[in-house]
Amino acid sequence: MATLRMIAGKCPTKELSYTNCAMVNPQDFNDSVVKHIEVSTSSGPCFVFTVNSHKNVLPSTIGFNKLQRKWATLSFGQEIDVRPYQFDNNKQTLAKIILEVDFYHKKSRTTLEPYDSDAMAREFLAKFNHHGFSVGQQLVFQFQGKKLILIVKELEGADNHFLLFGGIGQCFQNTMIVFDKSEDSPIHLIGKSKGKTVHHQSRDQSILNPDWDFQNMGVGGLDKEFNAIFRRAFASRIFPPEVVERLGCKHVKGILLYGPSGTGKTLMARQIGKMLNAREPKIVNGPEILNKFVGESEANVRLLFAEAEEEEKRLGPKSGLHVIIFDEIDAVCKSRGSVAGATGTHDSVVNQLLSKINGIKQLNNILIIGMTNRRDMIDEALLRPGRMEVKIEIGLPSETGRFQICIIHTAHMRDNKMLAADVNLQELAVWTKNFSGAEIEGLVRAAQSTALSRFIKVNASNKVEVDPETGEKLMVERRDFLHALENDIKPVTLELYIDRGIIHWGEPIRSLLEDGAILTQQARSGFGLVSVLVEGPPNSGKTVGLLAAQLAKNSDFPFIKFCSPDDMVGFSESAKCLQIRKFFDDAYRSELSCILVDNIERLLDYGAIGPRYSNAVLQALLVLLTKKPPKGRKLLVICTTSRRQVLEELEMISIFTKIIHVPYISTVEQLIAVLEETDSFSKSQIAAIARKVANGRLNIGIKQLLIMIEKAKYFDEEHRVFKFLTELEKEEFLELGA
Structure with missing residues (x-):
């Protein structure tokens, strides 16, 4: 024709x-x-x-x-x-048609109902059997009462000669139909005939940044925690949406990182934000949300979610991931009703946040990462599943973790050959027991400053000069780290309390240390909680500064907390209870922890006259000393008292695993053992003292005896023995025989 x-x-x-x-x-x-x-x-x-x-x-x-x-x-x-036009049925038969799909009318773009791609494919074949198709061709397609627009993106012929006909083919009942969602379209496709999002295949296939190198995270000692976050929060986002849909799996919307300051919570949150193939993370400090004007705090919360909300309406399930990082989240998410005042601002902020995460108009394209060192202050509704359900504790690093952190913070020095060969990072990890990641970083900086100071000199005119060859000579050495440990970065250590060391004056001390070693093994081997009471008369040497501290040191536990009445002078009852609770909460963050509670009767505000004790503090101690630590955590509690009778009256004695009694020094042999450990008396003077007290009665605490020995240093040599014994008799510590 x-x-x-x-x-x-x-x-x-x-x-x-x-x-x-x-x-x-x-x-x-x-x-x-x-x-x-x-x-x-x-x-x-x-x-x-x-x-x-x-x-x-x-x-x-x-x-x-x-x-x-x-x-x-x-x-x-x-x-x-x-x-x-006549088709060649042998050479122009289509094996596959890939169609880009979107809504025909813009007003339909707000719907989020799913479209079954398999049903769409069946409907398409029924309507367009024997139709001819070319790449770029546009079609109007009515499905489930909605008008859709289809664009032919790709054709695949059943015969190798298909391309010789200009890429034009004919559709038959056995032609495979695949639907791809067009760019920025909110249409939600499900089923096996669903393809990829046009121009966004890489984003759909991987939530992780393809250029991200896990070895360069810069987060040391947190491998276990990061694996837990990855498994809970990101594993479901890596798989194709249709797989997740068939599972009925919902993505995690919130992560809470909690733990002591300086352990790497903020660093980990930042690295997670960089790792994800998502929108630029929004980082906000909790206090920045609050505003003195009515309604402004709630508006600030809504503003954080505005971009995610707009994209959710426009793209639906295909919206990109929006990451919001909340530092100090406890500042805005305190338990509702806990903040005094008539404005109710904190409560309104919490309500607004809850509604955005998982309310009636919930958002599914967000991931909130919150950080706090006061998990107990956060509203419980925020922590339930569906909201910030993944709660990861970031505790103090282990020795392996400290070694990783040392490697990270010395990397530049090693790369530039400015770290001396005598610096052993494994040794440094051992030295930094009880250090947080921030403290290790501070130690490295302090060592660098010490090394730099060696090349700074003051000339004759009192002007500061820098050695011009500093660049070639400068090396950070082992002695620089030792100097930093001794002078700059000083976490609380047992050596602070054991300043004189333990004097092994006899069998009671040896037996006490043996009992302590056995109890430490019990705590380490799985008993969970072991509590010890070290008791004895005043000045018997059972305080934290002596035997209790020595027991803690011998335990070799990586985390030790000191709970002393000295640190709580002027505290109210409630403040004291909160502080004691914090000691235990901090201890729970390490696998092996030890708490030293010195002068427990002083913590209880015990007094012989007037109000005799604080019941609130008593109840807090009774609860905490019997509460088992979380699973996988071991806790050794060592308490000291010189008022055992008071604890018996308060019914506290029965809660301890073991009670260790520290007696007074009562024999000549014990007295001589102490004198030989000091430099105040010569051998002949010690022998003379032994003869004098051989038939006497001795009853003195080690602490008081050391004070008397120190005082004897100031007596003249000729009368030192006489005056020393006279002082002991005068203070009624010694009763000589006839």
Whole structure:
């Protein structure tokens, strides 16, 4: 049949436009004979259309719908050349059609209902069987009462000669149909016929930044914690959405990192933000949310979520991940009703945050990372599943973790060959027991400053000069780290309390240390909680500064806390209870911990006259001394008292695993053992003292005896023994025989 000159017109009815056929008059083309036509203009390419006839189409006119005219760049009344087109069924059969899909009308773009791609494929094949298709062709497709727009993105022929026909093929019932969601479209596709998002395949396939190197995270000693975060919060986001949908799995929306200051919570949150292939993280400090004007604090919370909310409405489940990092989250998320005042600002902020995370209009494209060292202050509703359900404790690093942190903070020095060969990082990890990551970083900086100071000199005119060859000579050495440990970075250590050391004056001390070693092994081997009471009369040497501290030191536990009445002078009852609770909470953060509670009767505000004790503190201690630590944590508690009778009256004695009694020095042998440990008496003087007290009665605490020995240093040599014994008799510590 010859080429006809015809005119481009409009499709006669809306229903016929949904067929995506070029509508012709029966007089021009008999649709039982001519199934497809080829259309061309004087200056444009050729387009193949499937045809259908209708009597309302004027002769010599072809009716096109809006999308057909747009694809072929046709206008009303334009003259076109039309000729029949015959498909080669052997070589132009389509094996696969990939279609980009979106809503036809913008008002439909707010719907989030899922569309079954398998049902769409069946409907497509039913409507467009034997239709011809070309790449770039646009179609209108009605499905479930919604008008969709389809664009042919890719065609795959069943025969290798398919491309010889200009990439034009015919669809049959066995053709595979795949739907790809168009860029920025909110349509939610499910099913096996669903492809990838056009132009966003990498984002859909991986939530992780493809350029991210896990070895360069700069987070040491937190491998276990990071693995837990990855498993709970990110594993579900790595798999394709259809897999997650079949599981019925919901993504985690919130992570809470809690633990002592300086342990790496903020650093880990920042690195997580960089690691994710998501929007630029929003980092906000909790106090920045609060505003003195009514409603402004709540508005600040809404502003944080505004961008995620807008994208959720526009793209639905295909929205990118928005990360919000809350530092000091306890400042704005305190338990509702716990903050005094009539404004209720804190409560409103918590309510606003809860509604955004998991309220009626919940957001599914957010990940909130909160950080705090006061988990107990945070509203419980925020921590339930569906909100900040992943709670990771960031505690003090182990020796392996400290070694990793040392490697991280000395990397630049090692790369630039400015770390001396005598610096052993494994040794440094042992030295820094009980250090946080921030304290180790501070130690490295202090060592660097010490090394730099060696090259700074003051000249004759009192001007500071720097050695011009510093760059070549400068090396950070082992002695610099030792100097920093001794003078700059000083966490509380047992040596502070054991200043004189323990004097092994006899069998009671040896037995006491043996009992302490056994109890330490019990705590270490799985008893969970072991509590020891070291008791004895005043000045018997059982204080934290002596035997109790020695027991703690011998335990070799990595984390030790000191609870002393000296640190709580002037505290109210409630403040004292909170402080004691904090000691125990901090201890729970390490696998092996030891708490020393000195002068427990002083903590209880015991007094022989007037109000005798604080019941609130007593109840707090009774609870904490019997409460087992969390799973996997071991706690050794060593308490001291010189008022055992008081504890018996308060019914505290029974809660201790073991009670160790420290007696007074009562024999000549014990006295001589102490004198030999000091420099105050010569051997002949010690022998003379032994003869004098051989038949006497001795009863003195080690602490008081050391004071008397120290005082004897100031007596003259000739009368030292006499005056020393006279002082002991005068103070009624010694009763000499006749």
